[in-house]
Amino acid sequence: MEQGNKRPETMERITTPELAQAFIEEQIAAMKEQIGDKKVLLALSGGVDSSVTAALLIKAVGTQLVCVHVNHGLLRKGEPEQVIKVFREQMGANLIYVDAVDRFLDKLAGVSDPETKRKIIGKEFIDVFAEEAEKLEGIRFLAQGTIYPDILESEKGIKAHHNVGGMPEKFDFELVEPVKLLYKDEVRVVGKALGLPDSMVYRQPFPGPGLGVRCVGAITRDRLEAVRESDAILREEFGRDGYDNDVWQYFTIVPDFRSTGIRDGERCFEWPCVIRAINTLDAVTAEPAELDWPFVQRLTERITHEVPGINRVLWDVTPKPTATIEWE
Ligand code: XMP
Numbered sequence: 001m002e003q004g005n006k007r008p009e010t011m012e013r014i015t016t017p018e019l020a021q022a023f024i025e026e027q028i029a030a031m032k033e034q035i036g037d038k039k040v041l042l043a044l045s046g047g048v049d050s051s052v053t054a055a056l057l058i059k060a061v062g063t064q065l066v067c068v069h070v071n072h073g074l075l076r077k078g079e080p081e082q083v084i085k086v087f088r089e090q091m092g093a094n095l096i097y098v099d100a101v102d103r104f105l106d107k108l109a110g111v112s113d114p115e116t117k118r119k120i121i122g123k124e125f126i127d128v129f130a131e132e133a134e135k136l137e138g139i140r141f142l143a144q145g146t147i148y149p150d151i152l153e154s155e156k157g158i159k160a161h162h163n164v165g166g167m168p169e170k171f172d173f174e175l176v177e178p179v180k181l182l183y184k185d186e187v188r189v190v191g192k193a194l195g196l197p198d199s200m201v202y203r204q205p206f207p208g209p210g211l212g213v214r215c216v217g218a219i220t221r222d223r224l225e226a227v228r229e230s231d232a233i234l235r236e237e238f239g240r241d242g243y244d245n246d247v248w249q250y251f252t253i254v255p256d257f258r259s260t261g262i263r264d265g266e267r268c269f270e271w272p273c274v275i276r277a278i279n280t281l282d283a284v285t286a287e288p289a290e291l292d293w294p295f296v297q298r299l300t301e302r303i304t305h306e307v308p309g310i311n312r313v314l315w316d317v318t319p320k321p322t323a324t325i326e327w328e
Helices: 017-035 048-064 079-090 101-108 114-135 148-155 184-193 221-241 293-306
Strands: 039-043 065-071 094-099 139-143 174-176 249-253 259-263 266-279 310-315
Touching: 017 048, 017 139, 017 174, 017 184, 039 048, 039 114, 048 065, 048 079, 048 139, 048 184, 065 079, 065 114, 079 094, 094 114, 101 114, 221 249, 221 266, 221 293, 259 310, 266 293, 293 310
Parallel strands: 039 065, 039 139, 065 094, 139 174, 266 310
Antiparallel strands: 249 266, 259 266
């Protein structure tokens, strides 16, 4: 393991606001020392890890940090707006917002193979980010929200640990990774101490390719909107009933086939919306969450009446294995 990438055995687990505060102060001092008066670039997705990394860097070097938020069109409802509100408006961050929606959706048009979709999204993301980096002058550092499980998993060869690990070599940035020795629960405690909103700090896991892997098959804009709207209803209802604390991950999937239904007394031919709600410890195996029937009925009522193009709701009751958590 690379020097500096191993968590010391004596390092105390960050479980309290006081321990978080001590960590924050230590990291701010270390980053000030490392960065000096140079500029740092960060891809800010709005996920917990990159948000906490950004908030730490803003405290350490203020507007020497340049955050780039790429909207690839596959984010959940309200997410780009939240990133802008929290970081630009509330924290005064130097934030570049890139609307790359058309670019991603045009590249993905007609592509139905899940792995090809993932590759296109990953490559396009790096291209957009690199183009933004090229426009800037004097960037010396690249900040990343790498966390300790990423390092452990990359050691074991499970996944490449850098979310922007594919940055072209010409950039030659030095890395800044303030939370790389922390576990996820510690990142959340630090995020809370930094004043980030709960909706960011306690966010459920969300895959990099976003809603793209939940709009099964070739992505179309109308079906993608159906995924986004049904997901928003699900999050609102889970939040209202407190299920968001009991269920590890919950989301909707809209497959690309239709079935017959009735709307306003007329025949309609529309998509089904699948709900997946699971509990797990580590995402390696998972169990479907058991939820109250009236709650399921309310979700069905809202989704079929509020989301254009959906006339039927299905519940995915399959554990992992045999199913994976995501559908693609
Ligand atoms: P699966 O579907 O493999 O999902 O059972 C396990 C966990 O990983 C998330 N997931 C992803 N996360 N990029 C990500 O960053 C991906 O391509 C991806 N695919 C799945 C999934 O949401 C679940 O929490």
